[in-house]
Amino acid sequence: MCGPEVISLIVPVSVPERVLAADLASAVPSSRVRLSGWVHRRRDLSAVTFLIVRDRSGLAQVVLEPDAARQLDVAEEWVVDVTGTATPNPVAPGGVELTDPGVTVLSAPTESPTLELWRPTLKASLPVLLDQAPLAWRHPRQRALWQLSAAALRGFRSTLDGLGFTEIQTPKIVANATESGANVFQLGYFGQPAYLAQSPQFYKQQLVGVFERVYETGPVFRAEPSDTVRHLAEYVSLDAELGFIRDHRDVLAVLRETIAGMLDAVRGSRAAELLGLDVPTIPEEVPTIHFADALRLVGAPADEPDLAPEHERTLGAWALREHGSDFVAVEGYPMRKRPFYTHPQPDDPRWSNSFDLLFRGMELVTGGQRLHRYADYVDALRARGESPDAYATYLQAFADGMPPHGGFAIGLERFTARLTETDNVRRVALYPRDLHRVTP
Amino acid sequence: MCGPEVISLIVPVSVPERVLAADLASAVPSSRVRLSGWVHRRRDLSAVTFLIVRDRSGLAQVVLEPDAARQLDVAEEWVVDVTGTATPNPVAPGGVELTDPGVTVLSAPTESPTLELWRPTLKASLPVLLDQAPLAWRHPRQRALWQLSAAALRGFRSTLDGLGFTEIQTPKIVANATESGANVFQLGYFGQPAYLAQSPQFYKQQLVGVFERVYETGPVFRAEPSDTVRHLAEYVSLDAELGFIRDHRDVLAVLRETIAGMLDAVRGSRAAELLGLDVPTIPEEVPTIHFADALRLVGAPADEPDLAPEHERTLGAWALREHGSDFVAVEGYPMRKRPFYTHPQPDDPRWSNSFDLLFRGMELVTGGQRLHRYADYVDALRARGESPDAYATYLQAFADGMPPHGGFAIGLERFTARLTETDNVRRVALYPRDLHRVTP
Numbered sequence: 063m064c065g066p067e068v069i070s071l072i073v074p075v076s077v078p079e080r081v082l083a084a085d086l087a088s089a090v091p092s093s094r095v096r097l098s099g100w101v102h103r104r105r106d107l108s109a110v111t112f113l114i115v116r117d118r119s120g121l122a123q124v125v126l127e128p129d130a131a132r133q134l135d136v137a138e139e140w141v142v143d144v145t146g147t148a149t150p151n152p153v154a155p156g157g158v159e160l161t162d163p164g165v166t167v168l169s170a171p172t173e174s175p176t177l178e179l180w181r182p183t184l185k186a187s188l189p190v191l192l193d194q195a196p197l198a199w200r201h202p203r204q205r206a207l208w209q210l211s212a213a214a215l216r217g218f219r220s221t222l223d224g225l226g227f228t229e230i231q232t233p234k235i236v237a238n239a240t241e242s243g244a245n246v247f248q249l250g251y252f253g254q255p256a257y258l259a260q261s262p263q264f265y266k267q268q269l270v271g272v273f274e275r276v277y278e279t280g281p282v283f284r285a286e287p288s289d290t291v292r293h294l295a296e297y298v299s300l301d302a303e304l305g306f307i308r309d310h311r312d313v314l315a316v317l318r319e320t321i322a323g324m325l326d327a328v329r330g331s332r333a334a335e336l337l338g339l340d341v342p343t344i345p346e347e348v349p350t351i352h353f354a355d356a357l358r359l360v361g362a363p364a365d366e367p368d369l370a371p372e373h374e375r376t377l378g379a380w381a382l383r384e385h386g387s388d389f390v391a392v393e394g395y396p397m398r399k400r401p402f403y404t405h406p407q408p409d410d411p412r413w414s415n416s417f418d419l420l421f422r423g424m425e426l427v428t429g430g431q432r433l434h435r436y437a438d439y440v441d442a443l444r445a446r447g448e449s450p451d452a453y454a455t456y457l458q459a460f461a462d463g464m465p466p467h468g469g470f471a472i473g474l475e476r477f478t479a480r481l482t483e484t485d486n487v488r489r490v491a492l493y494p495r496d497l498h499r500v501t502p
Numbered sequence: 503m504c505g506p507e508v509i510s511l512i513v514p515v516s517v518p519e520r521v522l523a524a525d526l527a528s529a530v531p532s533s534r535v536r537l538s539g540w541v542h543r544r545r546d547l548s549a550v551t552f553l554i555v556r557d558r559s560g561l562a563q564v565v566l567e568p569d570a571a572r573q574l575d576v577a578e579e580w581v582v583d584v585t586g587t588a589t590p591n592p593v594a595p596g597g598v599e600l601t602d603p604g605v606t607v608l609s610a611p612t613e614s615p616t617l618e619l620w621r622p623t624l625k626a627s628l629p630v631l632l633d634q635a636p637l638a639w640r641h642p643r644q645r646a647l648w649q650l651s652a653a654a655l656r657g658f659r660s661t662l663d664g665l666g667f668t669e670i671q672t673p674k675i676v677a678n679a680t681e682s683g684a685n686v687f688q689l690g691y692f693g694q695p696a697y698l699a700q701s702p703q704f705y706k707q708q709l710v711g712v713f714e715r716v717y718e719t720g721p722v723f724r725a726e727p728s729d730t731v732r733h734l735a736e737y738v739s740l741d742a743e744l745g746f747i748r749d750h751r752d753v754l755a756v757l758r759e760t761i762a763g764m765l766d767a768v769r770g771s772r773a774a775e776l777l778g779l780d781v782p783t784i785p786e787e788v789p790t791i792h793f794a795d796a797l798r799l800v801g802a803p804a805d806e807p808d809l810a811p812e813h814e815r816t817l818g819a820w821a822l823r824e825h826g827s828d829f830v831a832v833e834g835y836p837m838r839k840r841p842f843y844t845h846p847q848p849d850d851p852r853w854s855n856s857f858d859l860l861f862r863g864m865e866l867v868t869g870g871q872r873l874h875r876y877a878d879y880v881d882a883l884r885a886r887g888e889s890p891d892a893y894a895t896y897l898q899a900f901a902d903g904m905p906p907h908g909g910f911a912i913g914l915e916r917f918t919a920r921l922t923e924t925d926n927v928r929r930v931a932l933y934p935r936d937l938h939r940v941t942p
Contacts, residue, residue: 080746082666098746100903118666118714139903168746171903172876196708196899205712212669219659226522226558229652231738231914233933234674234721235687235698237940247675249689249698251735252725256940258675258689265933268636268942272645274558280720281674285692295692298671306520306538306608436612455942459636463540463579463611474671493673493705500696501677502708502895 079145084119084332087156089148096145097122097160098168100200101136103180113165114155114180115144119332121202123151123159134165139175139200141168177201188488195493195502202336207490209333211298211478215279217327218300218472221320227302228273232265234258234281238452245285247295258283261471266303267403267432268459270467277302279474289497291486292424294475296495303469310405310415310431313468314391317419317429318348320472321389328481339482342388349381350391353413367399371424378423393417402442405431405468415468421480429470436460519585524559524772527596529588536585537562537600538608540640541576543620553605554595554620555584556642559772563591563599574605579615579640581608617641628928635933635942642776647930649773651738651918655719657767658740658912661760667742668713672705674698674721678892685725687735698723701911706743707843707872708899710907717742719914729937731926732864734915736935743909750845750855750871753908754831757859757869758788760912761829768921779922782828789821790831793853807839811864818863833857835870842882845871845908855908861920869910876900 081095089095099117111131113124124144126134136142146160177186177194179201184191191198199205219229235251236259247258262278269276282299302320307313321344328334329341351359357366359380360373369377369392381390394413397406407413416430433439439457440450450457478490488494493502521535529535539557551571553564564584566574576582586600617626617634619641624631631638639645659669675691676699687698702718709716722739742760747753761784768774769781791799797806799820800813809817809832821830834853837846847853856870873879879897880890890897918930928934933942 098905118668141903141905168905169875169903172901175902194898196711197902199709199712200902208670208712209668211671215669215671216659216663219656223656228558228649229655230648230932231651231655231721233736233935235723235736235935235940247689247691249687251687251940252727252937254940269639269932271636272639272648281671283675287692296673296675435609458634458942461612462615462637462640463581463609465538465581465608492670492709495673495675497692500675500691500694502898 082119083115083117083122084156086122086148086158086160089158091148091150091158093148094145095148095160096143097124098143099141101138101140101142104137106131113142113144113163115142116200116202120336121155123154124163124165125149125159125161126163130163136165136167136170137174138180139171141170142166143168188486192488192494192499193502199492206333206336207478207482207484208492209331210328210337210339210481211474211490213327213331213333214324214474214477214481215298215300217324218279218320219277220327221323222275222277222302222316225275225316225319227275227277227304228269230262230266230269230273230276230278231280232259232262232269232278234283245287247283247285260284261299262301263401263403263471264456266301266469267464267467268456270303270305271459271462271464274306274465275302275304287497291488292476292479294487294491294494294496297487297491298474300472300474300477301469302471303467305465305467307431307466307468309408309466310393310417310429310468313429313431313470314348314350314393314417314419317427317470318344318346321419321427324477337482341481344389345385345387348389348391348419349385349387350393350417351377353392353394353396356392367396369418369425374420374425375423378420381420382422388422390420391417392420400430402446402448403432403439405433419470421477422483424476424480426476426480427470427472429468431466431468434460434464434466522559523555523557523562524596526562526588526598526600529598531588531590531598533588534585535588535600536583537564538583539581541578541580541582544577546571553582553584553603555582556640560776561595561642563594564603564605565589565599565601566603570603576605576607576610577614578620579611581610582606583608628926632928632934632939633942639932646773646776647918647922647924648932649771650768650777650779650921651914651930653767653771653773654764654914654917654921655738655740657764658719658760659717660767661763662715662717662742662756665715665756665759667715667717667744668709670702670706670709670713670716670718671720672699672702672709672718674723685727687723687725700724701739702741703841703843703911704896706741706909707904707907708896710743710745711899711902711904714746714905715742715744727937731928732916732919734927734931734934734936737927737931738914740912740914740917741909742911743907745905745907747871747906747908749848749906750833750857750869750908753869753871753910754788754790754833754857754859757867757910758784758786761859761867764917777922781921784829785825785827788829788831788859789825789827790833790857791817793832793834793836796832807836809858814860814865815863818860821860822862828862830860831857832860840870842886842888843872843879845873859910861917862923864916864920866916866920867910867912869908871906871908874900874904874906 099115102116103114105112111126143166146163149161360376405415419427475487539555542556543554545552551566583606586603589601800816845855859867915927
């Protein structure tokens with residue numbers, strides 16, 4: 063038999079001379095280097111042909127003489143290796159271009175792409191973009207939108223890791239609807255019905271009993287029958303929950319640090335630079351207003367049970383004007399509009415120890431303190447006409463002894479949409495799912 | 503109206519004097535400090551009472567005089583704040599205990615816990631542990647098992663972040679079964695059928711066309727009718743995919759770095775220390791053997807289409823004996839046993855450019871090079887009697903131009919199970935899902 067082969071893994075993935083487009087500027091002048099990527103644009107002028115090559119880092123310019131260009135059968139979205147001489151040229155992107163190139167075709171599209179990715183912005187309508195998501199995301203500005211989300215995810219996790227949180231991964235297939243029977247997807251589970259989790263709420267609370275401080279980043283599922291610009295049937299929820307708090311203000315303090323970490327990660331990203339994004343800061347002291355005061359401030363009747371979108375916009379404008387803040391927290395939402403596990407405000411049980419954080423006048427985060435005593439859960443459920451028995455496995459964690467705790471959930475797509483002032487969350491979800499869409 | 507309140511968030515979550523059990527050793531002797539946590543064990547001796555307090559960091563000892571103990575109505579799993587004097591005692595855990603304590607009860611269990619968490623190891627049977635997962639995970643050794651997984655997740659991401667990968671989040675609700683119609687969960691999606699994704703395979707490949715290098719950590723769903731110690735109906739998959747490779751060996755090189763990063767993160771964790779875990783290393787040069795040679799080595803017939811579990815164990819023992827490695831890669835698996843998107847071995851198309859990585863004699867990772875040309879996909883599907891039309895949205899990415907690429911998927915639960923030499927993946931999943939279990 064052949065002997066087993068021990069492979070050397072010292073050589074990295076690419077042969078040494080591959081450079082990324084973004085690093086071409088620092089290549090040694092006159093050295094031979096290799097770019098790998100897609101032909102983003104081919105421009106045949108009378109005296110010269112330009113190939114703009116796109117890779118994961120950005121764009122680079124390749125210059126071909128007419129003879130070489132005539133023999134070169136490549137066009138937009140062809141995948142190529144280009145070996146050439148790094149040549150300073152002040153008018154080239156990054157100040158360096160590739161001259162005297164040899165081009166190797168790695169693969170060719172079957173036809174011209176249906177979107178003109180080389181244009182500064184994509185012109186197609188939203189449904190067209192969503193139908194062709196894998197192609198549309200190749201556009202540098204489009205791609206940068208998701209890279210903001212990826213940076214935000216990194217900032218979320220690193221902040222909470224630094225605060226002693228443990229990452230958890232909880233099941234998405236559950237035996238019961240999380241918070242209500244409505245808006246839940248049902249599936250067949252080995253011959254019995256089961257559901258897709260609307261949130262990790264119950265699990266993250268139980269796991270406060272184990273790790274004290276937990277977070278999860280993952281999909282949640284809402285069978286939202288409404289077709290709005292801010293709802294998705296599946297979205298990425300950034301959840302955190304922590305024990306040994308005094309009240310919801312401790313939760314808000316951790317939320318503030320977390321958002322600051324997300325914004326810092328975005329601010330340091332190449333994507334933010336490419337988009338020319340002016341990344342806001344979250345103040346050390348977040349303006350915080352009680353729900354009852356918020357109603358007065360926006361001129362709504364005192365018995366309104368919730369804030370309407372126009373109320374949120376008014377509050378956002380007020381926070382910016384009065385406090386120079388893109389963020390404002392509204393605390394004390396009426397108990398009757400919050401889930402049964404919400405902790406009441408100790409001095410007035412009409413109100414709750416919960417909050418929403420608005421980002422530029424739109425709800426980004428919901429959070430608050432939860433009940434932590436078993437008897438309080440039983441009372442709260444009965445008061446709403448629900449049977450504690452239906453929640454037996456969840457309530458067991460409280461029967462086993464739980465500290466005062468609370469948490470929050472940030473919608474990733476909403477975060478990026480607000481950050482980039484995008485009109486529709488579908489534009490920042492890689493493959494959005496809604497009432498009408500389950501493909502691609 | 504009341505003015506809005508600007509809250510100061512300078513004060514961190516806990517009042518300053520809270521110390522974690524693990525940090526008690528470094529408290530200033532004779533200073534007053536506060537522990538918060540669960541009563542892990544109460545031991546009433548004739549002359550003294552010990553409370554062992556458990557928090558997220560570990561255990562600490564509190565000493566009560568008989569009079570104080572008599573008045574203190576707390577027992578196992580009560581949640582308490584304990585303020586006391588940090589007192590050096592060489593025989594206490596960490597060398598410091600709390601004396602002269604004041605105890606505040608934050609909440610009390612409704613009854614004695616049904617598991618004796620204070621015992622060095624949990625004695626209950628697996629079904630009992632799984633039924634009471636939120637309680638069982640409170641046990642320090644149990645909890646440490648998940649903390650290994652959390653560390654591995656962190657190592658996975660940080661390694662790939664450092665290699666220029668972009669994190670993605672792809673939909674779990676899909677219009678078609680990913681790789682075959684079998685073993686897929688079906689759900690009702692606004693009046694039409696949809697499915698739970700068996701893997702992010704199709705999406706991560708498409709997104710190589712956008713980001714070149716992508717990874718995802720998230721749930722995957724397999725309606726596995728088999729009831730084995732290594733299968734779950736929902737598990738955490740660590741997926742990566744990268745473009746501009748030469749062949750599967752480039753993928754294996756990135757996998758090797760990734761596993762090394764995961765092991766490093768685990769090695770540096772408090773959980774590994776608590777468990778006394780001897781964390782292995784993955785060699786710079788992973789022993790790699792061709793499938794055909796592997797069959798000969800284990801004494802199996804040359805026409806065997808796959809490796810049986812006992813073959814994997816033999817290969818694992820061989821790698822350890824001959825190469826001192828806990829890891830061995832088997833490359834070249836027969837094409838007929840691999841999915842249609844697998845790239846054949848260029849010099850002999852019976853074999854594939856794919857691999858499995860075995861960890862201590864069990865498959866941990868499957869990976870390899872994929873087809874990247876549209877025409878090759880059409881041929882591969884037709885050769886298997888499948889219609890390319892059924893894969894139209896997936897294949898469009900290849901029609902639009904894709905580089906040579908490949909990737910891998912690591913099962914998180916399998917990783918931790920192998921690392922800790924645990925007999926059943928259910929023991930390391932927070933809330934396992936299988937043929938018989940969809941709760942808690």
